[in-house]
Amino acid sequence: MARPAYLPDNFTLTLATTVALASLLPAAGAAAPFFEALTTLSIGLLFFMHGAKLSREAILAGIGHWRLHLLVLASTFALFPVLGLVLKPVLAPLVTPALYTGVLYLCVLPSTVQSSIAFTSIARGNIPAAVCSASASTLLGVFITPVLANLLVVPQHGVAGPSALDAIGRILLQLMAPFVAGHLLRPWIAGWIKRHSSVLGKVDRSSILLVVYTAFSAAVIEGLWKQVPLRALAGLLVVCAVLLALALLSSTWLARRLGFGKADEITIVFCGSKKSLASGVPMAKVLFAAPSVGAILLPIMLFHQMQLMVCAVLAQRYARRPEEEGGPPVKPRAAKA
Template sequence: MFRPRFLPDNFTLALVATVALASVWPARGALGADFETLTAVAIGLLFFLHGAKLSREAIIAGATHWRLHLLVLASTFVLFPVLGLALKPLLAPLVTPQLYLGVLFLCMLPATVQSAIAFTSIARGNVAAAVCSASASTLIGIFITPVLVSLFVVPHRAGAASAWSSIGHIMLQLMAPFVAGQLLRGWIHPWLARHGGALKFVDQGSILLVVYTAFSAAVVQGLWKQVSFSSLAGLLGVCAVLLALMLGLTGWSARRLGFTKEDEITIVFCGSKKSLASGIPMAKVLFASGAVGAVVLPLMLFHQIQLMVCAVLARRYARRAHAASAQDAVVTPLR
């Protein structure tokens, strides 16, 4: 009955096909350099269009709920990294050093925007707060993620750049196009509203391009000789453990702090998810080209797991909300 919910979506299948293509036919030499340039242009276009799409009114409407946003940001940029570091004795033996590095990078990324909002809406949570919180996480992550990587990843010798250098690169490659999109939103947003598929095409196409370029460089340097099937199986377990802990801790924290059920839903879906759309471009900027493939592999796997699990969880929340509404409808006339 529930099996279709656990089947991978078309984009996940496209990611798997892209990794397979890069493994069989990696871009080398001049072709690899051309793909690097094309990837940089695609990422800039992606963040430009996201800047044009993001509603400032929605952000302002949700910005007043500071307690909720503070908890989401703390979950994303404090609790997640603490778990990744504190669980090293448990997690590191299950994967290779490079994959554990990718797990740490995953823990330091901002929350996803689109799916967090979509799941919050399905579960009948506080959608306005979700828009604000997820968007703020993305923007703040542009500054916080490079700092966290510099503090906790550089000691692992992964080829990460310094924090200030990384922030500079991200500001130029990601933030500048985003701000340009915001400034031109009045002219571009009506076109985006009529052609919503264009943003989806650029969004998914740029990620596939980055994945192909990153895995090509990694394959050329011997990625699949370093990553065994047992390491991949261990990585699956690591991602599942992290997601389960974060879903449990965000829900428990929201209830302990007295948030409403609608706010709890928002906190769970915004505080436990990580952004593939932001993470892969950031990895491209923050890490040496040969290390990117292994670094983003945990993120790609975590992304699919979070989509499948949160889809089921959102429907469960929605059923509870529907049952509560039906109960209120029965009780109210009796009063």
């Protein structure tokens, strides 16, 4: 029997288990440098595979729809940061300063790729445009996220981290260099990647789990859970829910206000309201000092699961619309994270 779309998926449950493991058995002493090196290698492998899997044709397929792409990018890199700053007097008292730093970091992250496209497909939206927008968001995030993080996150709470130029350089070296290498080798390894997609998918997620374990190990050793009470975790649920609701409502309203069709509206909603855990975790490791990374990652981990559950329900509602609104109704199916 299929898991209901609103329940946590296996990866989310594994993510929670990893956090629990890091809390009980953190990597310390001689094990810490080993896990740091292993994490760096796994991140390089992760982005190498993303580069190898990304089709150039898929990007070019939707590149001409510039109004849609601009709206998605504006929602991702302008609307979210503005919400994070404007709502700070209301939302910040619900959490600790360290957690709200993570909320601001969440606001400057790029959109997801896989789940944005998956939900757009389920909802019968503009899939080529979704591929283009989500991919562009991820690539531009390599440059935009470090700049916004230094403008918004560091001044707000004084989180230690490299300068914007230094951060971009480190991200280009650790993330973009493997990504470009994978993409350049795509003509020779694409077939092998496709044949072993299930195995590579496990490597993909294992890399994220390893980064989370290493980050939370360092944070736990520095006393993370002594600094984050249960009341703050409950408040974080409210903060993430408010941000997601406002992003979904704003992107829907803007799409309709600017005269986009239903298929384009779906793409804007699902690409413009999402935040990438896959990009956020390795970027945080590059941008921030190790002891602060655990608390900074908590908001994006929670937001990640919340956006999957809410968007799964929303995608199925879009999919049930009548034919005259954009294609024949289809039987809803669960989305993969």
